Amino acid sequence: MKNKKILQPNFIILIFIALAFLMISSALIELYQSKKDLYQLMEEQSHTLLESIIIASQNSLLTNEYLEDISQKRLLNNANLIKKLYEDGKMTDEVLKDICDQNDIYRINIFNNQAQKIFSSYNKEAYKVNKIQFPVERLKPIFDGLTDTLVIGLRKARASAGYRYAIAIATNDNGAIVLNIDAQQYLEFKKHTGFGPFIRKIAIENPQIIYIALQDSFNILAATGNIKTLESIQNSEFLSNSFTDSVFLSRIVDFDTLTIFEIVHPYTFKNETIGVIRIGLSTAPLQEINKRIYRRLIIITIVLIVIGLFMFTLIFIRQRLGFLQKEYEIVETYSGNIIDNVSDAIIVFNKTGDIKIFNNAAEILFIKKKDEVLQISIKELFNEQECKKLYEKEITIHQMNCVIAGQKKYLLVSRSSFHDSDGVEYIILVMKDLTEQKLLEEQMERKQRLTAMGELASGVAHEIRNPLNAIGTIIQQLKKDFKPGHDKDEYNELTEIVYGEVRRINDTVQDFLRFARPEPIQASNFKITELIDQLKKQYQSILEKQKIKLNAEFKWNGNVFWDKKQIKQVLINIIQNAIEAIDNNGNIYIELSSLNESRPNRFSKPVRSGQDNEELEIKITDDGPGMDIKTKENIFNLYFTTKAKGTGIGLSLVQRIVYEHGGVISVDSEPGKGTTFILRLAKSFKE
Helix, strand or coil: CHHHHHCCHHHHHHHHHHHHHHHHHHHHHHHHHHHHHHHHHHHHHHHHHHHHHHHHHHHHHHHHHHHHHHHHHHHHHHHHHHHHHHHCCCCCHHHHHHHHHHHCCCEEEEECCCCCEEEECCCHHHHHHHCCCCCHHHHHHHHCCCCCEEEEEEEECCCCCCEEEEEEEECCCCCEEEEEEECHHHHHHHHHHCHHHHHHHHHHHCCCEEEEEEECCCCEEEECCCCCCCCCCCCCHHHHHHHHHCCCEEEEEEECCEEEEEEEEEEEECCEEEEEEEEEEECHHHHHHHHHHHHHHHHHHHHHHHHHHHHHHHHHHHHHHHHHHHHHHHHHHCCHHHHHCCCCEEEEEECCCEEEEECHHHHHHHCCCHHHHCCCEHHHHCCCHHHHHHHHCCCCEEEEEEEECCEEEEEEEEEEEEECCCCCEEEEEEEEECHHHHHHHHHHHHHHHHHHHHHHHHHHHHHHHHHHHHHHHHHHHHHHHCCCCCCHHHHHHHHHHHHHHHHHHHHHHHHHHHHHCCCCCCCEEEEHHHHHHHHHHHCHHHHHHCCEEEEEEECCCCEEEECHHHHHHHHHHHHHHHHHHHCCCEEEEEEEEECCCCCCCCCCCCCCCCCCCCEEEEEEEECCCCCCHHHHHHCCCCCCCCCCCCCCCHHHHHHHHHHHCCCEEEEEECCCCCEEEEEEEECECCC
């Protein structure tokens, strides 16, 4: 009676309406997801465009500086040659004129220490007519013996149109040798390679770019087109956040009569933030794609409803006669008992997505029970975009990444198909989980990369440290021995600032050296639970102030043979990060346990009860905001940080200490669900 009631027309119509509702809802969800994906794609591409523009413009500016350095060095080389001839008594006006002709130098003048011109490459007759005097007051530092080299730089010509570039060096008798070159070619080159011409050329070649502008806190420094006014940084929270936090941001905003996609990023040149660079892109392609998606989804929805109605009618007609027979044939053909016990995950489904076989290995991989999975579609099982390739594309053997049950998996997938006696096609997926192998490879690669970066940091640190020590010593000696005649307080304040900055840089160098040359492990026996209790007391005042609860659960209580100082540093760094992530009102949990069961895991070999060197696990969990996938993948990379004042060394140092102890560290985190750091180390360290 119950089955007959289920097959009543009214009940079937109700099921059909519910099915149609689900399909239309799925279509709307897909529309929303497609728009979200399109926006993300546009954001990623525009980010790439913005970075390319920034890098290219910075290279252009560096090219201009390089050209100026070359001109300066050429003049200095010639000046030193002239100085040698002058000191050897071989100098005449004719010699200077020959040097000008041979080296494309506009003019050379030599002054004595009384600012009188004694030699010149300039025609004396023309000099008497024009009576052009060099502004000798610029050479006063040389005449007074304060410097031996003076870069006068770019200046306007006095006797004719154009510009000159000049330098001066001192002679042994405090005279001055002055060299000038014609700077017109340099200015023309700079005119065509500057930031403004560069961005205007890009805007002309890319019609989708509405504007490009470089803007500081007060003005528009450079812009394309007829852009004269833009929203100021002070009046925009959006622009202020990008400028102060040094981050890439994007938004959809109205500009004149257009709706544009705007991206902004701080513009930095030689470690100095000049302002923000803003690019406005047309949203016309995005709007056109949205229209096409709307039309496509409507057609797909209609087709799915028709197919669903047809399939539902067909299933209804044949279910009573063919259900038991088909189930028996599938199980009989593929020897279900054998399939359930193989090590690779096996899934069998039909063209409509109904799952028919889901073995034990698949249950472990997807963390789902077979009875639960047999009631859903294959599309619901693989709802992540990358995973859809498994059932949408015709593949034979393919290695791919897929997010399953919130965890990233590396799979080797084999796909094949067969037809039953009624001609119905079924697809077989055989999936081998390569996650453990892949993660171990990534950890080894990261370790090698960190080692290489550490060696580089060590070399740089040594090169910086020696001049720093010299600067610090000189500053202290100046403060001690030199007494200024006036502005004594200002002098003392400035020397203190310089010495403080030297100490700060030296501390940074010390961090580099700590990472590059880790201290040898000084292992000793101690009780890890006592160390954790000490840290709880150490952070008690901070935790109470920020209303954060630190809870510890010890499922193991014994002695370990580790470097206590280094392990303490590891725990401090992780706890400090948790406190900063929570900020106020939250919880931190520390769990200590022994992996004393015979079970493999992602990170280590199986640990059996009774082994001499059992493996311990320390979990440190916070209920802070969590991390996205990109942050989680880069969290242990050297110099990677999400903090405005972070150095990016802390977690890299943590990982290195754990590695040196023969252990591993991993992180599990999702946005809005907190973060868990997992440390696994053998109870006793062995070299």
